[in-house]
Amino acid sequence: MNGLVAASRVSKTSCFPPHPVAGLAGTSFKHEHLAAILGDDPKGGFFEVHAENYMGAGGPPHDALTKIRRDYPVSLHGVCMSIGGPRPLDKAHLGRFKALVDRYEPALVSEHLAWSTHDTTYYNDLLPLPYTPATVSCVADHIDEVQCAIGRPILLENPSTCVLFPESTMSETDFIRALVRRTGCGLLLDVNNVFVSATNHSYSALSYLADFPLDHVGEIHLAGHAEQEDDEGDLLLIDSHDGPVADAVWKLFDIVIGRCGPLPTLIEWDSAIPEWPVLKSEAAAAQAILDRHADSHYVFGKAHAAG
Amino acid sequence: MPPDEPQSGDLSRRFDYAAAFTAGLLDPDRAPPDAVSGPNGKAAAKRYAVYRNNVTVSLIDALAASFPATLRITGADFFRAMARFHIRETPPTSPLLFEYGRDFPDFIERYEYAQSMPWLADVARMERAWLDAYHAADAEPLASGALASIPPERLADAVFVPHPATRAIRSRYPVVTIFAANRSDGPVGRIETTDPEDALVTRPGLEVFVRHLPPGGAVFLDRLMTGEPLGAATAAALADSTEFDLSANIAGLLQAGAFTAALQGE
Numbered sequence: 001m002n003g004l005v006a007a008s009r010v011s012k013t014s015c016f017p018p019h020p021v022a023g024l025a026g027t028s029f030k031h032e033h034l035a036a037i038l039g040d041d042p043k044g045g046f047f048e049v050h051a052e053n054y055m056g057a058g059g060p061p062h063d064a065l066t067k068i069r070r071d072y073p074v075s076l077h078g079v080c081m082s083i084g085g086p087r088p089l090d091k092a093h094l095g096r097f098k099a100l101v102d103r104y105e106p107a108l109v110s111e112h113l114a115w116s117t118h119d120t121t122y123y124n125d126l127l128p129l130p131y132t133p134a135t136v137s138c139v140a141d142h143i144d145e146v147q148c149a150i151g152r153p154i155l156l157e158n159p160s161t162c163v164l165f166p167e168s169t170m171s172e173t174d175f176i177r178a179l180v181r182r183t184g185c186g187l188l189l190d191v192n193n194v195f196v197s198a199t200n201h202s203y204s205a206l207s208y209l210a211d212f213p214l215d216h217v218g219e220i221h222l223a224g225h226a227e228q229e230d231d232e233g234d235l236l237l238i239d240s241h242d243g244p245v246a247d248a249v250w251k252l253f254d255i256v257i258g259r260c261g262p263l264p265t266l267i268e269w270d271s272a273i274p275e276w277p278v279l280k281s282e283a284a285a286a287q288a289i290l291d292r293h294a295d296s297h298y299v300f301g302k303a304h305a306a307g
Numbered sequence: 308m309p310p311d312e313p314q315s316g317d318l319s320r321r322f323d324y325a326a327a328f329t330a331g332l333l334d335p336d337r338a339p340p341d342a343v344s345g346p347n348g349k350a351a352a353k354r355y356a357v358y359r360n361n362v363t364v365s366l367i368d369a370l371a372a373s374f375p376a377t378l379r380i381t382g383a384d385f386f387r388a389m390a391r392f393h394i395r396e397t398p399p400t401s402p403l404l405f406e407y408g409r410d411f412p413d414f415i416e417r418y419e420y421a422q423s424m425p426w427l428a429d430v431a432r433m434e435r436a437w438l439d440a441y442h443a444a445d446a447e448p449l450a451s452g453a454l455a456s457i458p459p460e461r462l463a464d465a466v467f468v469p470h471p472a473t474r475a476i477r478s479r480y481p482v483v484t485i486f487a488a489n490r491s492d493g494p495v496g497r498i499e500t501t502d503p504e505d506a507l508v509t510r511p512g513l514e515v516f517v518r519h520l521p522p523g524g525a526v527f528l529d530r531l532m533t534g535e536p537l538g539a540a541t542a543a544a545l546a547d548s549t550e551f552d553l554s555a556n557i558a559g560l561l562q563a564g565a566f567t568a569a570l571q572g573e
Contacts (some may be wrong), residue, residue, distance in 0.1 A: 056405060056443075057443055058443060062445075115325060118328075121400065122398070124402075124404065125326060125361040125362050162357045162358065163343035163354045164342075164343065164344055165343055165344075174388070200345075200346075201346040202347070232350070
């Protein structure tokens, strides 16, 4: 496997400026914002795209992403690799993912601790998995396979879940720590997901964060969530990504950045998408918190997984 | 892999969670899987329903995004019900949602409640072609004057390379008119024509264009796209319609950017 990693790191001429992402807040990139973004001056922050939306052969999506990548750091966020599923990875999909990494030279590359394909069906949702030594082994193999194919480590995102598996024998943080140890992957800490899962499963978000391997976090996600009720009429949160970041999530974010220093932080907003200035001001709020902690001794002290 | 890591001894158990979890995702009549629960043994019916809802709603939304004119014609409630039936019958097999919906036009043609709109399936075919053109590989179209380099006596043997975005759609209904009226933002007036319309869909640059093909034009384009030489394609087009006008069709196709190359025949 290591041989393959080395082979895929054959040097090539870079097509884009490097645009470092350290210490920046960014947003999801949505096509309807392209003209407004290109008109921004000065330019700042970074953009994250869902990899699958750029897996067509050509056309406006690639034209837009090329324009964005020229001016900004880009984070490539895979949504449907099904890393957390029991079945072998889709080799064609992995090939398309690698092609995007090669073409756009993203500053960050991430995927989810979840699955979305089973047998021949793609379910278009991030589905949960039990946490056991057997699933650690299977998911670690999948992460190895992805990292081997693209020739660099990925950041793995903690999920938000509504259900638990009674067969789980490990906590989520232990599970994630085992994956980091086995694969050398970095982590994408979605603070909204932490808050949503903690609420849904009646545990403390702060305890989860205290047990989370923060040293390996290379990116933060923040997003809005929606409220529903479970069977007992208790609060059930959904990571809907359709509104502003909740106050409680901002507070947790502030605590995490206080501990970790100014990690690249993304505002995710995927439906009921607002005008560009609204999204931009959410990113500015995150940037203010990053900047406030930038003076701390963490700034130059750490080599994060994002590199 | 470190040798001391636990191996998944019980393979069948490893596979259980995905099989058990997916069994009821597209079937609202099934009970939630036994394998999941809420915290402290709380019930999981509403919790599991969140996933079931996410799957169905997100796939309906994906079809709505890919077939906006079809949705506008039917209205949202009709469209979403129709899409839900289709999703349960033919869920996506690719994680690329812009590839989903290839079977949707055929489904619409069979759909009981759409029988009063016999043109609806062809509008959906236009939208599927439009999306294919949108995502097709980029390529420089053949210049309008390119045929001048082929000697007249060799023209009948010339073969054309279609642009990756080029599609021909045939219809017994005025599909281009209906499509154009319902893809725009403006109000849709009464559509007076009932004449059949064939369409060329392609994307010479960044913008997808839809054009109404003249009589015989769809057969002509179809034959050229399959690699038949100009002479044979012309004969087929004339057999389809005596009104077929060769020079107007060639000029129209070149001007639309339907091809990337013309190769002189043997």
